[in-house]
Amino acid sequence: MIDNDTSRGTGGFGEILVSSRSLGEYQAMFALTEDDLGRRILDCPGGAAGFTAEVNQRGGDVTACDIAYFDRGIERVAATAVAEADRGNRYVREHADAYRWTFFADPDEHHRARRESAEHFAAHTRTSPDRYIPGQLPTLPFADNSFDLVLSSHLLFSYADDLDYDFHRQAITELARVATTEIRLFPLVPIGSQGRYEQLEKLLAELTLVGISSRIVKVDYEFQAHADEMLVCELAT
Ligand SMILES: C[S@@+](CC[C@H](N)C(=O)[O-])C[C@H]1O[C@@H](n2cnc3c(N)ncnc32)[C@H](O)[C@@H]1O
Structure with a gap:
C-alpha cells in the first residue's frame, strides 16, 4: 500500500496515502463487537477513514487523531480524501496479486467502498471537526486514560522500513497511556512482506516490562495477502 506521510518516508511506495477504510473494514480487521463500538474509542492514525463518522452517527463516541490533520489541515485532508482513495485504488489495481479478493470482490468494489468512506469522512469533518484532533505519535495530545x-491501523508494522524499532515501542507505550483497557493494532505484516514484523517478539517482551501484555489474534479479514492477524494489548488497571 502507499499509505504514509511524505515527511516520514514512503516504504518505497511513492507519496504516502491518507487512506479511508470504513466501519465495515474496521469491524472486520479489529473484530469489533457492538459492545466495543459503545466504548470511548480513539482511532490513531485516523487518516481519512469513515469509521469515526459512521460510529458517531450511530451514537458512539470516537475521536480520530492523525499527523495529517496538522500537516494539511482538516479541510485539506477532507478536500483530498476522495482523490487519495482514487490513488490508493490505482496502486491496488497495479498490484492486484498482492491482495486477496474476498472482503472486496474486485478492484472496482474496493474503489467504491474507499470513495464512499472518504466522502463520509469529509462530510463529518465539516459537521464535527472537534472529533478530528491533530497529533503525532509518539506523543499524543490527550490526558492519561482518556x-x-x-x-x-496501517501505520505501525506496516512501515517497518521507515519507522524504527524505538518508534514502535514509544508509539505503543503512548497509545497505552491514553487507554484504560485495550489497544488493538492491525496489520502485523509490513508492506511488501509476507510475514510478521521481524522484531515483534522482542517488542512484545519489552512491552510486558512496562505493564502492557499482548496476544496475537487471527481475524476474519485479509486484504493485504498474509495480513490476517491483529495485536491486542491489554493494560494493567
Ligand atoms: C494508511 S493511513 C491509515 C489510516 C486509517 N487508519 C485507515 O486504516 O484507513 C496512515 C496514516 O498514518 C498517518 N501518520 C503517519 N505518521 C504518523 C504519526 N507519527 N502520528 C500520527 N499519524 C501518523 C498518516 O497521516 C496517514 O493518515
Missing part, C-alpha cells in the same frame, strides 16, 4: 479502546 479512552477505553484505542485502534491503530
Whole structure:
C-alpha cells in the first residue's frame, strides 16, 4: 500500500496515502463487537477513514487523531480524501496479486467502498471537526486514560522500513497511556512482506516490562495477502 506521510518516508511506495477504510473494514480487521463500538474509542492514525463518522452517527463516541490533520489541515485532508482513495485504488489495481479478493470482490468494489468512506469522512469533518484532533505519535495530545479502546491501523508494522524499532515501542507505550483497557493494532505484516514484523517478539517482551501484555489474534479479514492477524494489548488497571 502507499499509505504514509511524505515527511516520514514512503516504504518505497511513492507519496504516502491518507487512506479511508470504513466501519465495515474496521469491524472486520479489529473484530469489533457492538459492545466495543459503545466504548470511548480513539482511532490513531485516523487518516481519512469513515469509521469515526459512521460510529458517531450511530451514537458512539470516537475521536480520530492523525499527523495529517496538522500537516494539511482538516479541510485539506477532507478536500483530498476522495482523490487519495482514487490513488490508493490505482496502486491496488497495479498490484492486484498482492491482495486477496474476498472482503472486496474486485478492484472496482474496493474503489467504491474507499470513495464512499472518504466522502463520509469529509462530510463529518465539516459537521464535527472537534472529533478530528491533530497529533503525532509518539506523543499524543490527550490526558492519561482518556479512552477505553484505542485502534491503530496501517501505520505501525506496516512501515517497518521507515519507522524504527524505538518508534514502535514509544508509539505503543503512548497509545497505552491514553487507554484504560485495550489497544488493538492491525496489520502485523509490513508492506511488501509476507510475514510478521521481524522484531515483534522482542517488542512484545519489552512491552510486558512496562505493564502492557499482548496476544496475537487471527481475524476474519485479509486484504493485504498474509495480513490476517491483529495485536491486542491489554493494560494493567
Ligand atoms: C494508511 S493511513 C491509515 C489510516 C486509517 N487508519 C485507515 O486504516 O484507513 C496512515 C496514516 O498514518 C498517518 N501518520 C503517519 N505518521 C504518523 C504519526 N507519527 N502520528 C500520527 N499519524 C501518523 C498518516 O497521516 C496517514 O493518515
